[in-house]
Structure formats: C-alpha cells, structure tokens
Amino acid sequence: MSASTTPTPAPTASGIPVIQLTGVSRTFRLPDGSAFSAVSQADLSVQAGEVLGIIGKSGAGKSTLLRLINLLERPDAGTVRVEGKDLTALSSQALRQARQGIGMIFQQFNLLQNATVADNVAFALKLHAGRRRADIERRVQECLALVGLQDKAKAYPAQLSGGQKQRVAIARALAPHPAVLLCDEPTSSLDAETTREVLATLADVNVRLGVTIVIVTHELSVVQALCHRVAVMHGGRLVETFNKADAGQGTSVLARELAALAPVAPLVPLQPSPPSVPEAASTPTPLEQEAAHV
Ligand SMILES: Nc1ncnc2c1ncn2[C@@H]1O[C@H](COP(=O)(O)OP(=O)(O)O)[C@@H](O)[C@H]1O
Numbered sequence: 001m002s003a004s005t006t007p008t009p010a011p012t013a014s015g016i017p018v019i020q021l022t023g024v025s026r027t028f029r030l031p032d033g034s035a036f037s038a039v040s041q042a043d044l045s046v047q048a049g050e051v052l053g054i055i056g057k058s059g060a061g062k063s064t065l066l067r068l069i070n071l072l073e074r075p076d077a078g079t080v081r082v083e084g085k086d087l088t089a090l091s092s093q094a095l096r097q098a099r100q101g102i103g104m105i106f107q108q109f110n111l112l113q114n115a116t117v118a119d120n121v122a123f124a125l126k127l128h129a130g131r132r133r134a135d136i137e138r139r140v141q142e143c144l145a146l147v148g149l150q151d152k153a154k155a156y157p158a159q160l161s162g163g164q165k166q167r168v169a170i171a172r173a174l175a176p177h178p179a180v181l182l183c184d185e186p187t188s189s190l191d192a193e194t195t196r197e198v199l200a201t202l203a204d205v206n207v208r209l210g211v212t213i214v215i216v217t218h219e220l221s222v223v224q225a226l227c228h229r230v231a232v233m234h235g236g237r238l239v240e241t242f243n244k245a246d247a248g249q250g251t252s253v254l255a256r257e258l259a260a261l262a263p264v265a266p267l268v269p270l271q272p273s274p275p276s277v278p279e280a281a282s283t284p285t286p287l288e289q290e291a292a293h294v
C-alpha cells in the first residue's frame with residue numbers, strides 16, 4: 001500500500017448502504033424526438049461487502065442502471081449516493097474524486113492496446129497529479145499480484161488471453177483502492193473455463209479486499225457462482241430483489257430459472273496464497289496490506 005493513495009474506509013457495520021439509488025430515472029431522447037424511458041424510478045441499496053447481480057433480458061436497462069451508479073449516465077430524477085455522497089450534487093472535480101472509489105470493468109475489457117499491461121493498470125493513477133512514480137509502480141505490482149499476473153507487466157494486451165485481459169482490467173479498476181467495483185457483462189465474451197477464472201478473481205477481490213461488487217449479466221450461471229443478492233430488471237424497472245438463496249420464492253421467470261439451476265462447484269481462487277515475501281513469513285504481503293485498508 002503506497003503512502004500517497006487514499007485507502008477506502010473499511011466496510012461499516014452501521015448498516016448504511018455503500019450504494020443507494022432512490023427514485024432514479026433515465027430517459028433518452030430518440031432521433032425522432034420521442035422520449036424513451038431506459039430506467040424508471042429505481043430504488044436500490046447495496047451493503048458494503050455484498051456481491052449484487054443485476055439480471056434481465058437484453059434491453060431491460062441493466063447497463064444504464066449500472067452507469068447511473070457512477071454517473072456515466074446522469075439521472076433525470078432521483079438521487080445516487082455512493083459511500084454516503086450524493087453524486088448528483090458534486091462539482092465535476094469532487095465527482096472525479098468520488099469516482100476513484102468506484103471501479104468499473106466492461107465486456108470488451110477496454111484496455112489501451114498500445115500500452116503495456118503495467119501502463120494500463122497505472123492509467124487511473126497517473127490521471128491524478130501528485131502521485132510519486134515509485135508509488136505508482138509499487139501499486140501496479142500489487143494490483144497485478146492481486147489478479148495473478150505479476151509476470152505480464154511488460155506484455156501488451158494483444159499477447160494475452162481474454163481471461164487475462166479481463167484480469168488486467170480488474171487490476172486497473174482496483175488500482176485507486178475503490179470501495180465498489182461495477183462489472184458490465186464481464187464474462188460475456190469469454191468461454192466457460194475462462195469465465196470461471198475471471199469469476200474466481202472477482203470472488204477473491206470481494207472476499208479478501210471487501211470490495212462491494214455490482215455485476216450486470218444475462219448469464220444466470222454467473223449469478224449462481226458469484227452473487228449474494230439478485231435484482232431483476234424488466235422494461236427499465238427493478239421488478240424484484242432477493243437473496244440468491246431465496247430465488248425459489250421470487251416471482252419473475254428469471255428468479256425461477258435461477259432457482260432451478262443445478263448447484264455449481266465453489267470458485268477456487270487462482271492464487272490460493274498471495275505472492276510470498278522472502279525475508280519473513282510475518283511480514284504482511286501486499287495483499288494483506290491491501291486487505292487492511294479496505
Ligand atoms: N444513449 C442511448 N440513447 C438511446 N437509447 C438508449 C441509449 N442507451 C441505451 N438506450 C436504450 O435503453 C434501453 C436499455 O439499454 P441498456 O441499459 O443498454 O440495456 P441492457 O444493458 O439491459 O441490455 C435499450 O432499449 C437501449 O436501446
């Protein structure tokens with residue numbers, strides 16, 4: 001953990017949600033001049049340390065809802081609170097600062113193709129003035145170790161598999177010590193085996209670092225493997241929210257389909273142990289130091 005980065009607060013036991021959407025709506029103006037309501041009156045609370053899955057058919061409004069959480073989409077109505085701050089009320093500078101606490105990953109990874117893996121991970125850290133180069137390099141190494149890719153620092157994205165690219169994107173998102181990680185269909189362009197590799201990394205990020213995860217997916221198997229709680233969207237509305245274990249009592253078709261899935265083997269972390277520190281077993285590893293700060 002570098003001295004110049006801001007640690008995120010430990011998950012609180014206060015019961016205050018880390019994410020709270022209240023009456024959030026987003027309407028798009030279509031080329032013919034008509035208004036299309038992509039998200040209507042969404043109320044959603046996510047507690048610190050949770051993994052929430054947002055499911056629904058294509059076009060249901062899942063990506064728009066996710067992008068409302070970090071204000072990539074501005075709501076027409078309602079409030080968006082993350083870590084207690086009303087994001088809609090912040091100045092652009094304060095919003096940039098608040099976004100450091102909200103990482104995001106995408107289906108297509110969105111890596112810079114002409115930059116090395118290390119430079120991709122350093123990207124967000126370099127955007128903010130005042131960080132020393134040595135601190136940035138140390139943080140990049142820590143984040144690559146978190147996702148098991150220390151040996152790929154000098155590689156370019158084109159040299160990596162899809163799963164490795166997504167793990168680089170996870171490392172990049174984690175670099176500024178976010179409290180929240182937003183994931184938009186992060187495994188939808190991956191095969192089944194690589195999907196489990198990425199889900200194992202996300203589970204590790206949640207369990208070891210305490211990072212709250214909101215994941216949008218159309219794959220119920222992803223929800224089954226990773227999520228604690230599920231929100232179902234249909235036609236721009238959040239139609240129900242339930243604990244995964246209670247999916248059988250859900251009223252939507254998707255809840256029933258989720259309940260009917262056969263159990264899956266638990267996700268196994270790629271790296272059962274963090275990278276070793278040679279001099280003393282009692283020296284905190286980067287991972288342990290990281291865990292102490294989130
Ligand atoms: N910028 C935009 N302009 C117009 N319509 C949009 C825009 N973004 C999304 N939509 C529409 O809003 C609806 C929800 O989109 P989206 O949130 O991407 O759904 P999902 O992620 O569930 O597939 C879709 O009908 C989509 O076409």
Ligand SMILES: [Mg+2]
Nearest residue numbers: 062063064185
């Ligand atoms: Mg989408």
